[in-house]
Amino acid sequence: MSAExxxxxxxxxxxxxxxxxxxxxxxxTESSHLALAVRLRQELDQEKTHAVLETALLRQRAASKFxxxxxxxxxxxxxxxxxxxxxxxxxxxRFSNAGFKSIADLGxxxxxxxxxxxxxxxxxxxxxxxxxxxxxxxxxxxxxxxxRFQPLLADLTEFPALSVDAxxxxxxxxxxxxxxxxxxxxxxxxxxxxxxxxxxRVPHGAVKVSPGIDYELIPEGASxxxxxxxxxxxxxxLWFGDLHDGSQRRATLLPGGDxxxxxDFSGTAIVTTRPGRYMYEPDGxxxxxxxxxxxxQQLGATKIDEDIAFLTSETAVATPxxxxxxxxESMPFHLKKLRARLREMGVGRVTVKKRGSPLSPxxxxxxxxxxxxxxxxxxxxxxxxDPFVLIGSxxxxxxx
Numbered sequence: 001m002s003a004e005x006x007x008x009x010x011x012x013x014x015x016x017x018x019x020x021x022x023x024x025x026x027x028x029t030e031s032s033h034l035a036l037a038v039r040l041r042q043e044l045d046q047e048k049t050h051a052v053l054e055t056a057l058l059r060q061r062a063a064s065k066f067x068x069x070x071x072x073x074x075x076x077x078x079x080x081x082x083x084x085x086x087x088x089x090x091x092x093x094r095f096s097n098a099g100f101k102s103i104a105d106l107g108x109x110x111x112x113x114x115x116x117x118x119x120x121x122x123x124x125x126x127x128x129x130x131x132x133x134x135x136x137x138x139x140x141x142x143x144x145x146x147x148r149f150q151p152l153l154a155d156l157t158e159f160p161a162l163s164v165d166a167x168x169x170x171x172x173x174x175x176x177x178x179x180x181x182x183x184x185x186x187x188x189x190x191x192x193x194x195x196x197x198x199x200x201r202v203p204h205g206a207v208k209v210s211p212g213i214d215y216e217l218i219p220e221g222a223s224x225x226x227x228x229x230x231x232x233x234x235x236x237x238l239w240f241g242d243l244h245d246g247s248q249r250r251a252t253l254l255p256g257g258d259x260x261x262x263x264d265f266s267g268t269a270i271v272t273t274r275p276g277r278y279m280y281e282p283d284g285x286x287x288x289x290x291x292x293x294x295x296x297q298q299l300g301a302t303k304i305d306e307d308i309a310f311l312t313s314e315t316a317v318a319t320p321x322x323x324x325x326x327x328x329e330s331m332p333f334h335l336k337k338l339r340a341r342l343r344e345m346g347v348g349r350v351t352v353k354k355r356g357s358p359l360s361p362x363x364x365x366x367x368x369x370x371x372x373x374x375x376x377x378x379x380x381x382x383x384x385x386d387p388f389v390l391i392g393s394x395x396x397x398x399x400x
Contacts, residue, residue, distance in 0.1 A: 004131035007051035011073065012138065016052065019044070023056035024070055033057075066112075071142045073135040074110055081170065082112030083208070086254050087227055087234050091206065092116040095166060098242050100204065104162050106169035106194070108151075111136030113170060113208075118145030124162060128155045156189045161201040166243070169194060170208040182212050184219075195219060195240075204241030211236050211288055225250040228285035236288070251285035251321070258320040260286060265294040272384055273302040273312065275330045278395065279379070280311040280322040281353070295321050305382045308355050316395055325377060329391035333357075333380070338389050339368050345391070348372035354380040357387065 010016045019040070028036065033053070040049040058079050062069035065084045074082075083091070091113070095103060101121060105114045108125035109132050117123045118140050125140075127133050133151040140149040161167075172188035173181050184191035184207075191207060198205060211226060211233045218224055222238040223245060231253075239245070247261035270293045280301060282292055287309045296303060299319060301311040316324055329341060342350065348370045352361035357380035364380065379390040 002131060003047065004129075005134060007047055008073065008131050008134055010048050011051055011055055016048075019052045020056060020059075023052065024059065028053070028057045028060060068142055072110075072139045075132065075135070077172075077174070078110035078112070078132060078135070081109060081172065081174075083170075083235060084229055085116065086229055088113050088116035090227065090252070090254055090257065091168070091237065092120065094206075094239075094243060095168070096120045098166070098204065100165040102164040102166075104164045104167040104198075104202070106156055106167055106198070107171055107189070108133070108136050109170065111139040111149075113168060114149060115140045115143040115145060117168065118148040119143070122148050122150070124150045124152055124164060126152045126154050126156060126159065128153065156194060161198045164202060165204065166241070167198050167202050167205040168207075169198075169205070173210050180210065180212070182210050182214065184209060184213065184217055191219065199240060204243055206240070206243055207238040209236040209238055211284075215290075223247055223250065224289070225252060226285040226288040227252050227254060228283050229254045231283060233284040233288055249289040249291060251283065251289040251291050253283055253285060253320055256320055260289075260291050260294055260298075260321055262289075262291065262294065265291070265297055268297065270296045271302050272304065272306055274383060275304050275327050275388075275390055276302075276312045276314040277327060278313050278316045279304070279325045279327050279390065279392065280313070280319070281325070282309055282311065282322045283320075286321050295319070304388075305356065305384055308382055310355060310379070310381060324395045325379075325392040326395045327390055327392040328376075330383070331389055333387040333389045335367060338378075339370070341391070342368065342370055342376065342378075343372065345376065346372035346374045347376045349375045350378045351375070352378050352380065356380075356382040 037049060037053055040052060055073060058074040059069050062074055062079055066072060067085060103117050103121045103123050105117060105123050105125045108114045108127050114123050114125045114136055125136050130153055133153060137151050140146060175181055181187060213236050222240055225237045227234050247263050250259060250261040252259040282295055286292060286295055292309050296311050299313060299317045301313040304310050304312050350365060352364050354361060359380055377392050381388055
């Protein structure tokens, strides 16, 4: 039995659960961590002390991803890679809407995706680490899906495809040093041979990829979707077979489920103009999916620059796909003139946003040296090829 599995079995014991309950009542901080370790070492050996402390700490960190984090089990890498629960639920809904009954979860890890899939499907969770499978089974059980989850110990680089309705793969996207990997064929396991084996037998599936994936590396026949949660891009998804909805690129915003795709665009060129009364900053998923033009068409907006993702219009249109700002000033970038104008406006605090400018927001804030009592949003960008600065404030009424 591996040391990891041995430690996990201890955590499942009544003694382990008792210690976890005790630590669950108090937040673990940098200052309290050492004291807790010393206290536990008076009663437990080093491995068990580490297992209890690590699990209590990871449960604390997982609270933002999982509603029942206080009852779940994690590894550091498994928690970091796991999707937030709303994202997993959304993804599982697409499998359910397609009518699939059985799904293979390839590289299921600690079960962060399996617990959502197992609510409505029979799931075979495949992983090459026994302790991760044990955690996945327990985490799925906590969420009521124990009867619909079958763990399977196997190496996906060698294991043949199963006879299931569909598959979901969440390959490792960090190297041994924790650095992010963006090339799909450097994932663990590499995507191309994995898809070659599985798609030949199971044509319907999805693969989770980095939001920073290079479009040139997207496999043929895939539909690419970017998902954001509360305005933060969480992941990219490649959809195959009956899960391919006909679009090539899609952006989906959670928790609302609003979605935009290349199918929404007529193909009419979006012109570039000087900034109008309002400016829109598209959600990161819209930008990553190359759907800024689709959004511009929906809003009746124009671009301020051919290569910049900001949009502008003379009227404000409610949309969930972008933040809208009222523009009060637009001028070619000149530091002294910007500082003088902000002082005239009584501005002492600025939020700096940039697209296309080499100047960092932190550097600009230091050099402005303001002391007023007003707040403004300053945009460092380009307008029709020229460096510009825009001054404005958020127009909350247009949020969809």
